[in-house]
Amino acid sequence: MSQRVTSRSFRTSQLRTRATVLAAGLGVSVALGAGVASAADTTAASGAASAVQAQAAAQAKAAQAEAAKAEKAAKAAAVKKAAAAKAAAVKKAAKKATPSWVDPVKKYKLSASFAQNGGMWQSTHSGQDFAVPSGTQVVAAHGGTVVKAGGNGAGDGPAYGNAVVIKHGNGTYSQYAHLSKVKVSIGQVVKTGQEIARSGNTGNSSGPHLHFEIRTTANYGSAVDPVKFLRAKGVKV
Numbered sequence: 738m739s740q741r742v743t744s745r746s747f748r749t750s751q752l753r754t755r756a757t758v759l760a761a762g763l764g765v766s767v768a769l770g771a772g773v774a775s776a777a778d779t780t781a782a783s784g785a786a787s788a789v790q791a792q793a794a795a796q797a798k799a800a801q802a803e804a805a806k807a808e809k810a811a812k813a814a815a816v817k818k819a820a821a822a823k824a825a826a827v828k829k830a831a832k833k834a835t836p837s838w839v840d841p842v843k844k845y846k847l848s849a850s851f852a853q854n855g856g857m858w859q860s861t862h863s864g865q866d867f868a869v870p871s872g873t874q875v876v877a878a879h880g881g882t883v884v885k886a887g888g889n890g891a892g893d894g895p896a897y898g899n900a901v902v903i904k905h906g907n908g909t910y911s912q913y914a915h916l917s918k919v920k921v922s923i924g925q926v927v928k929t930g931q932e933i934a935r936s937g938n939t940g941n942s943s944g945p946h947l948h949f950e951i952r953t954t955a956n957y958g959s960a961v962d963p964v965k966f967l968r969a970k971g972v973k974v
Contacts, residue, residue, distance in 0.1 A: 838970035839930050841878045841913060841949050845869045847974070848946060851962045863960045864912065864950035865974075871917050871945040873936040877927045878967070881905040884955050885912075886919050890940065893957040897948065898940025901933055902955050912950040912960075915942045 845867040853862040881903040890897030897914035901921060904910050917937025927933060938945040951963040967974045 836971065837929065838879045838967055838972050839876065840867075840967070840972060840974065841875055841911075842867050842869050842873055842936060842947050845873075845947075847964075851960070851964065863957070864914075864948050865963045867936075867947040867949060869936050869945065869947060871935075871937045873947070874932050875913055875916065875934040875936055875947055876930050877903055877933050878911050878929070878949075878972075879903070879905050879909075880927060880929045880931075881911075883921045883923055883925045883927060883933070884910070886921055886923050888939075890914060890957075896941035898942065899934070899937065900940075902952075903927065903933070904955060908953055910952040910955050910959075911963075912948075912952060914948040914950075915940050915946060 846869075847865065848868040849862050849866040851862060851865050883901060884904045885891035885893075885900065885902035888899050889895050891900040891902055893900065893902075893912075893914075897912075899916040899919050900912060900914040901916065901919055902910055902912045913934055915937055916934040916939060918935040919933075920935070921927060921933045936945060936947045942948075949963055950960045951966045953959040953961065964974045
């Protein structure tokens with residue numbers, strides 16, 4: 738074989754080798770490019786997942802805050818409702834403990850009644866008699882102001898003996914007569930159930946008792962049925 742042929746073969750071999758190396762280089766470049774793209778896609782996906790998780794966490798936190806706020810408001814409303822219920826119960830108990838009207842005496846027996854006929858009175862009986870021993874405590878049937886007090890029926894005449902008249906609201910007055918002792922004075926303000934006198938047998942009386950009237954004025958002649966009146970106020974006469 739000649740040198741020229743050998744030289745050509747060598748050059749051809751070199752070219753083939755270079756082509757092989759170049760092709761291999763191109764393959765590596767393509768592989769590297771694909772790897773870089775894959776990594777970028779992975780990073781983008783990871784970032785999106787993190788954003789979704791952060792949004793979900795923020796929404797959960799906001800929901801918890803709203804739930805806590807609602808629970809706090811519900812507790813405050815419950816406390817307010819309980820306080821209102823307690824106040825209403827206390828008010829109701831106080832009202833029940835302090836009745837508006839009461840009997841003028843305790844442990845009594847009803848005797849002469851309102852509008853009863855008889856020789857003891859000018860026409861008919863002007864009040865209700867409560868038979869009790871002399872010295873029995875007499876109390877104000879309702880709170881008010883004393884407008885009459887003393888002997889001679891406190892100005893209504895000697896038939897009443899010692900007497901007291903109390904002015905209440907709405908044009909109502911109460912009168913207590915035949916007393917053995919008067920314990921209040923004109924102008925004095927008294928409460929429901931407060932002691933005002935002691936029962937007796939003074940004036941035109943056939944025995945110890947309390948003569949009780951409900952009037953529309955402070956004076957004799959304006960009386961109404963006291964038992965009916967008291968019962969309408971819830972008093973069990």
